[in-house]
Amino acid sequence: MGTDLEAAQADMRFGYYSGAPGIFASSAAWLAAAIVALQVSAKQAVWVLFAGGVVIHPVGVLLAKALGRPGRHEPGNPLAALAFATTLWLILSLPLAYGASILRLEWFFPAMLLVIGGRYLTFGSLFGMRVYWVLGLTLATAGYFLGSTGALPAVSAFVGAAIEAAFAVSVLALGRHEVRANNSFKPKPLRGSA
Template sequence: MEMSVTQAQSDMRQGYYSGATGILASSLAWFVAAGFAALASPPQAVWALLIGGMFIHPVGLLLCRLLGSRGSHEKGNPLGLLAGASTFWLIFCLPVAYLLSLWQPALFFPAMLLVIGGRYLVFATIYGMRLYWVLGLVLAGAGFALAVLKASVFAGALAGAVLEAVFAIACVVQHRRFAAIMPARERRSQH
């Protein structure tokens, strides 16, 4: 039996803590990059985010399990394929952002905010949560504003870190609300 879109989204929310742990892991990578921007050099900050980005998914899964989610979705959930496709899109954009950093290091972080913001828009469908529309548009808007204002590498990295940390907290709160109302919905649907 095929899952409905609503069932698939519910499964993704339950399996991945509504994506909150991934946002939090991403925020940590951005904070590390901001540290490198402040204490080392722009190229090291760029590499810190690129390398840290490779750990977002495993750290997010670890956090899922620590918080009681399974860190996976049910076999046959079609939204798992959408999540995978959006990951490839993100990876395909990384060389463009990196090449941009070779030309103008301060543009790397705004470019990454635009790319990651675009990916979060896909998460609105994956998780069935409007929060991801807001997160995606806020990150993209911040990326654009930072580029126009010619913000420093540190400001770009710190903006990404802080914005994702704030949205990670908002996502945790929303996930807990979903989790609290889900048992009541399931009981009503069984009658």
């Protein structure tokens, strides 16, 4: 059983470069929202983060392909259902963050940090990498701190961008290390796939 899970996780790591391209794309969405919050308005920045969130996966796939990975997992990977479930959970959590922003606009970005931090915790199982636990807890802690101190929306968005950029670099380095350690790493085929 453990080897099937490990093979599925290795397939996810290989296909999506351990998730680093997606973290970079998410960081860019946070950065765009931070700039809009600073230059235009916090209300517009909310919509920029929503719009940026819609393109995180396709941009992450393009970046993975640019880095020489397929940008997809093998058909039949049992972790695909977990990846889809976390995406649905994120979408269903968006009204909570938006509702918080109606009460106090400063709460939107901290609420999103909590939501996205929670999603990254599941990536620890999806990719088989403990670094996602650290990323998720770091984002959630930042969200709690920024929300409880009433930080300006631009500050909260910049913090989200910075945290994700730093972890994207770390995860990319871990992905490169795995490739070097396994000499042109390509995961073993999943049971039931050709």
